[in-house]
Structures are given as structure tokens and as C-alpha cells.
Amino acid sequence: MKELQKNIPQEVIDYIENFAIKTPKEIRQNPHYRLKIFLTPVTANHEKSADSVLSFYRSGELPPELEESLRKVGVIDKPVHVSVEGLDLKRAGEITKAVEQAIPYKFHIGHHTRAWKHFDVRPINGASDPAATKSDMCVWSAVAGGYGYTNKWTKLLIEKMSDADVFLEITGLQPVLKS
Template identity: 25%
Template structure:
């Protein structure tokens, strides 16, 4: 049976995707080979889509309209250009995720492959899952690779010693590669950085209780399939580092949470004008719907990207992403005027440095948690 050309291109794409996953999961696998094979998998996948849609995906000379040739053959669009055509929104998390790996492919040094693999694990998982979703959504479920892939068995990430080794490996990533990722992500909205299509991070929760014949060793739970209450619990666990064991919530850390006074201090240090907890901060969280007002029926109804409710102290704490959001919204005099409709109070050159508020560690102290702004 003769297949259409797009199907042959898609088959080659799948071959590279499977090879990439094998390289990742194999204990002796090569991270650079993973990057190369996933690059080709995405490249061929988008070419197959364009071919099926009868979109000419070859470069032409802007002056003559003739094809640009390589070894006598029309030069096909590279992956970066294909991504821009398929995802015209430059903030699309799928496009950004793939573009990051295009950049990493040309940067990773062989001797630091393991470190890079550890540091980009969640993003690599997103790269593969985005690939599968793109293929199935465009060509149908019969082309899914799900039945040919298995969840890897790992010793390292399931023990305390293993986790420490992973953290140490990530810390040894060369400055050039760290800077590449930092520069790439600096211009990305925090909401996109949190998107699972950009960085897919998971937490393994052992299943307890009796086992039925239908149970799998690994069961993925989609947030959309959960009730509203269940979804809030899982989202909170994912953002706060909460481990769910049977019916208990165990807080791992609140290292990144900030009290209002600390938020104001960090924000003001980046502005040419004053930023006050009661005057500006309160107005901002109200207008941007970051948390409910005092006395709300559900005090936990926060935007978890920016704010969480501490049940023990009946108060709110904020994330570093909230500091970035504030600076982004009102970081200049013009933005301040547009947001508040008034003039900012400029800092005086002779003013003394503002005393910093409590640090995030104060979340464990009852007294500081009385702040409510």
C-alpha cells in the first residue's frame, strides 16, 4: 500500500521521537543525542503537517521568487521558522519550550550533559508531551506513541540521597548554559513559566490501599478531571512543595513566600518612587484579584501564582512572582500614573534606607503573620 508523502515524513518523525526518549531513559543514554533526535522529531512533524495542508515549506529568494537550493534541492524551513509559522504567538508555551531546546542543542558541552539533563528535566518532559499532543491533535489517536513508551524506573530521584545528588549536579551546570536559560526566561511572563506546556514537573505520590486489576503502576491525573476542591489541593501542593501522604498534608518549605512588608521593600528597591503596603500594595492585589478581601467566604480563593493563604495564622503570604508582576505593572512613572491615576511620591535623595520587613522565614512565627495587607 502506497502512503502519502506526509505519512512517510511523520513516520520518520516518530522514529526520532522514540529514539530520543530511549536516549533519555537509558542509564547510558546521551543527552546531546536526545536533543538532536527531539529536534528532528519536531522538525519532521511540522513538515508533515505543512505537507498534508499543502503549505510550501521551502525558502524562496525575496527578489527572484526562486527556491533557495542546497545541493540542487529546495531548502526546507528550519525548525525555528517552522515553530513561528505553526505558533505565531511568540508567548505560546509550546513554542517557547521548543525554542529553548533549539538553543540548548547548540550550547550543551559533552562533559556537562548529565548536569544539563538534570536541570532541564521538567522542560524535556514538556517537550515530549507537547510533541505527542501536537501529533495526535493533528493526525489522530492512531498515531499516538503512548503504547510504545513506558514510565522509567528510577532509584536516584526516589531517595533523599538521590535528590541531593540531583541538586548538586544541577548546581554544577556551566555558567554559559545557565546564563542561556536565564536570559531566555527573563523575558517570559511568570504565568508562562508556570505553564505545564513549558515546564512539566510532577510529584510522585505512592498509592496506598487495596489494588484492583485495573490499577496501573503509574496513573496520570489531569487537573481538568478533578473536582474544584481536589484541583485546589493539587495546585497548592504543586506550588508550595506539599507532599500528600494518605490524608495528611506535610509542608516541605515556605522558603519563597513573602509577607506584605517584605514585598513592599523588594518592590520599592526597584522603583524611583515610594511603594507603600497600605496605599499601593493593597490596591494592587484588590484590582488584580490576587486574593479575596477580608471576611470573604473562601479565604483560600487566591491566585496561587502570586499569593497563598496560611490557615494557621489566618493571613496571606506572597510569591516572588508577585514582586515581578508589581514591577511590571507600575515600574515606571508613566505606568504608575496609568494604573493608579495619580502621581507617585518620588524618593528623596536624602532619605534613609527603608527598614526591611520580615523575611520569608517569618512565615513560621505567629507574631509576624498578623500582617494582613
Template identity: 30%
Template sequence: MSRGLPFQVKMSIEKAIDSALLAVETYNKPATKFKSGGYIVLMTIAWTSLFHAIFFRKGIKPYYRQKNSSKFKKVDGEYWYWELQTCVDEYFKTENCAIRKNIEFFIPLRNKIEHKSFPEIDTDIFAECQSFLLNFDKILEKEFGERYCLRESLSFSLQMFPSPSNMRAAVVNSAKLKNVKDFIDTYRSAISTDILQSGEYAFKAFLIQVANHSSADAMPIQFYPFDKMSDAEKDKVQRIAALVKEKHITYSVANKGTLKPGAVVRRVQEALGNVKLTKNNKLIDKFNFDTHTRCWKKYAVRPDSKSEHPERTKAEYCIYDEPCEQYFYTEKWVELLIEKMSDETEFNSLFN
């Protein structure tokens, strides 16, 4: 495949292509719950190896140097290769293009999700994931020629219908997922509109079913890049796209946005750093159900369970559901608990 290229270039290209193909295979496995997790890790390896191949071909050694020295750093006897961000900085220099922004979106995101499972984000970042692959193929072709491209090996690069899990709903019950979602939103809001709408940053498409073609040789699916269309063609597509919009139906949901006690306990414990305490020679969570009970009593946000008036709560923190005979808590209650329980004096006062 890489015949004629220097050995290091050849090995880096092969590693890059193998990693990219494995990334697509991982994403498209039907049984995989967290598709984007493994995909991002493998595509990060693919991009890093591709950049290494480019630098080796240009006579640049992509190794970190020792401070104030011309010697290269080594780790366990091996040269310390440039990581992806260093490669991006070296390759793009001062160019602030959509491809660069797409790659840089995934570098911190990978670090946030590498050892976690957040299948809820698959749908939210699907467009960026698609461009992550298409851009890889584009740079591969630009630097080494069409014969190395992946597109001949793939039909649809990534499956077209990712999981419909509602990320925003899941965020309510997971502080760690909220941090990831906040990063995604912050990153997108910080880049220019032109880049955000570029297919090189996030690839979005819609399919229109057409009548079966009379020719047996006709391709079942044809792709027309939007930026290659004439103004008249773009206008037609935009008018069609305006018609293909998701229909939103509003349903009535009781106690929407509130939390059960277990969710409150979990959120606060995570926010406190999952600190453990020793009680009766056993390790327990610092914030647990007993702590939560002591808190709602101390701050008088709801009456005792035997009260004749269970509805008398502080509504900004807690509400009573009469049919279920249960108490539900608000985000403000979680925020208050995190603030109060971060103070050791306040925490210890619960047990005085």
C-alpha cells in the first residue's frame, strides 16, 4: 500500500488508516452503547499518526525536545512523540480553519470521556464525529494522494441514525455528564458562525426518498456537496430543508425537572468529590441518605413524614406530590446542599 515511501512514513500511514477503519467499525457496531467514546479515541490515534507521517516525509522529527537542548526526550527508552495538539499547532500554524477547530473540539473531549461512559452524547456530537472522519480522508488525500483514501472502502462512513437518547434529560441526573455538555456548548459558542456552519466542522445531511431509478446501474444513494452547488441549487435545497423539520409535540409532565432523594444524594456526593468517611469501622459516603435527611430537617425545607400537612414545603427547594405521597427536590436544593456541605463546620453541625 505504501510502497516507495520511507519506512517511518509508511508505518505511520498504515497505523493511521488502520485506526480510522477500526474507529468506523467500532462506531457502527449495533450492540455498542457508547459509540462516540471508542470512536474518538481511535480517530485521535489516526489523526496523530497521519500528522506524524506528514512530518516524517517533510524531514521533521515529531519528537519533544529536552528543555534548552537539541536532544529529544525519551520515555522508557523511546522517543516521546508529539501529541495531537502539538501536531495541529505545527501543521496549521496560524491558520484557524474549520478542520482545525473540528480536531481541537475532540482533544479535550477525549480526555473528559476516555474513562467514562456517556452514550447520551452520541447524538449531540454526531455531526462533528462525521467531519472528524471526512476531514481525515481529505488531508490524507491532500498529502499522499487519492490512492490512500478511505472512501473507497466505506459506504456510509458512520451509521445514519444514532441513538435518540435525550442528553439534556440525562444531564439532570449526572453532574459529570453536565460538565461534558457544558464543555460542548461552550466550545461551539466560542467559534465563529462561518466555521460552525461549515461542513468541515460538523457534517449534517438529510435524506429524501425518491422513486426507484429505471436504470439498474444507478447508485442507490448519491451525495451532492452543498458547497459545490450553484446558487439556484442551494436555494432549492434550503427550501426543501425548511420543510423537513422535526415536529415538536408538547406533553404535560408532572414535576418536570425535579429530583428524587436518591438523585440528590448522588449529585451532592459527586460534587463533593466522592469523599468517604469512616463510621463504625466502615467507609461510607460523606453525603448519604442520612445526611440528606438531617439537611432537610435542619433547613426546614419540608415537614416530617408524619406531618398532617405534608404540602407545607419551601417550594423553591422541595415540592410534595400528593398522588404519589412523595417529596421531590429542585436544582436549587442541590446547589444549596453543595454550598453548605462544602463547609466542614456546617457539615459537622448536622451531628451536634
């Protein structure tokens, strides 16, 4: 196994590390969360093939021959079903209130909409893939039929919208001081 690990391309290692970084802290720290990757050697079919090939399989969808070889090395797959959707996520209205309370300017839902568009945090309404979000800032919930925003998104907005010039740059609107 150590010999195989030496042959893992740096791009794959980077991908896995970036995946871990992008996974919200609340999920990574959940004792039920785990990322399991089985690396299996694949025989190349022509000279110019890569030295190593990675194949990703969903649990329960392994080809029979691979499943048999994994049993021989003692791999045990324990199914874990834990719902982590919605941990510490807030609706746009909640974010808007929190930002307005923290900054010296009026901040309404229209400002929030312009901000998520500016930062490309989520797709526009009616997009073919509503789940194509920056998951560290925003998550689509099919069950709730809407988007939930993270604490990281709230902090970013508070930081950026506290500066009048940045507020104008992001929203295209002059900030208005609260009275």
C-alpha cells in the first residue's frame, strides 16, 4: 500500500486536500464524518497510459472482482448514515439582519443578493444545477427548497460591507448610514 501511495499524482493529493479544506469545519469535526478512498491499480491498455490510474466508486457499487480482492486484504465497510445537512446554516433574511446589525450602513436583502452575485457564491434562481455553490459560503437544500448560508459568509459580508468603498464596489450602490 505504501508503494502505491508513492505513485499517487500530486494533483490527486491536492484534490483530496482541497476537498478536506472546502468541507465545512462542522462536518469535518463530526465523529461520523469520514472520507474513504480506495486506490486500486488498473492495467494500462496502451504505451502512453499514465503510470497510475485512480478509480472512484460509491460504497456498494464496487465491481465484484474488486470487492473480492478488497475482502482478501481485510477491508471492512461499515455503513454510516448521518444527516449533517443544515448545520449552522442561515437563510438570507437572517444573514441580512446580522450584517445590518454589525455594520454602520443600512443593509437589506437586495444588498445581500448583489453580494452573492458579486462573489459568485451560488447560481442564479432557476439554474439547471442549484447545488453548484461555493459550499464554504452557501449550500443548496433540496429538502428545504432553498439556500442556507454559512457563518463564514456572514463574517465575510460584515468585513467587506463595513467599508463604504467596498460596499459600493460589491453592490453598485452608495451605502446609507443608519440613523
